[in-house]
Amino acid sequence: MFFAYVTFVLATVRLVVHSHGCKDYDLSASDQLLIDMMKHYLHTSRKDECTPQNKTLNTGVTYIRWGKTSCPKGVDMVYTGQVGGTYYSYRGGGVNYLCLPNDPENGQHQSYDNDQIHGGEYQLSSSMKPSGWSASMDNKEVPCSVCYQKRRSAVLMIPGRKTCYKGWNSEYNGYLMSSHKGHFKSDYACVDKNAEPLDDKNGEESGALFYPIRTKCSNLRCPPYTNEADVLCVVCTTTNV
Template identity: 75%
Template sequence: MCLPLVTIVLATVVVVVRNHECKDYVLLASDQSLIDMMKQYLHTSRRKECHRKTSNTGVTFVRWGKKGCPKESEIVYTGQVGGNDHESKGGGVNYLCLPNDPENGQHQSFNNDQVHGGEYELYYSHKPLGWSERMHNKEVPCAVCYQKRRSAVLMIPGRKTCYKGWNAEYNGYLMSDHVIYNKKEFACVDINAEPLDNKNGNENGALFYPLRTKCGSLRCPPYTNEVDVLCVVCTK
């Protein structure tokens, strides 16, 4: 039923009720039929409206260490990791996913370089289980992904699976800069991380080191001392 027709029916019912000569009256079968019909219309229209709102929602997240997005999510853009140099004392601390098709600004002569590339720092004795040391000094790729019909995104450190009711987008290892350098954020790097390309040069910049736990103020159990820190990115 279209909205104008429902409006007419509602107006008719109101007029009939207002013009009714009796103060005490009961609804006729035909009146109840109209009411039931209007209830059904409102129920259906609200359900469709709710579906439209839900289908238009979604969340974005960065998949660190990969050029593509997980299955069933859309790729917004792919790029390479950037960030402040590991020895810089000021400026930004977060990693950036820089697109591969930038729109570059004007050349400037002032000294405030804060956007460098990102590299894996992986040595034969300092790398996550299953990773190759051949990734050492390779640049880090990234992808910005969009997952439809979700309203929240959460990175859980210390787990490789999501809690009940949440959907895993990808899992991996928690990484950041080295403890002797300046602070960077914690990033969940895909467990099957790959290099940006085959270029191999120790150019530093924003560095990615694997992390491990340290018992003490960190309670063990449930945690274990000096092990890789797992992570998982979940949506709902």
């Protein structure tokens, strides 16, 4: 009702202006006020059609789902592959795990001695494995998938939790894994709670190793943490930034 009224008044003002004989006609203060009211109404009523929401629709985030050959339901998969990284006993090289695609475009053969990209393997046993996992995955290669979640603007891995905080959406949850404390350092990875092997091949070839880790209460505050417990993790996304 207000929109129709203002439109009518504005049209009337324009009609009066155009029909007036004087070329230098100036709008009165009341006429200008009506025009300003109309501009303000259009600006406030259509602000939801403008940038923030529409920009969000065209954005997205990527994350790696460690331990799985697929992405969560409703999430696009960029590619699937296998985990790679430097050999666990090498002093140099990168510390982060890599998600290597299954359809690589290989470079030329080289003879120099700096091989750093090895496959990743689970390191498990009956006494050292996350709850619910089978020791049969020991020495199996680790798969991974790069996932693209549309209409999200931020992604975050939270260690020590299996659920996201308010305003964040869970992509997947699992167990925090890394190299053994007696080896050289590597990255922490959130491995899916329902992790699977890359294939059925089984051979201890080492490489970039994935060990389950646990907490140690000393200067780590217990509570709220618990001594010698699995470290959970969750990958979360949000549009609220």
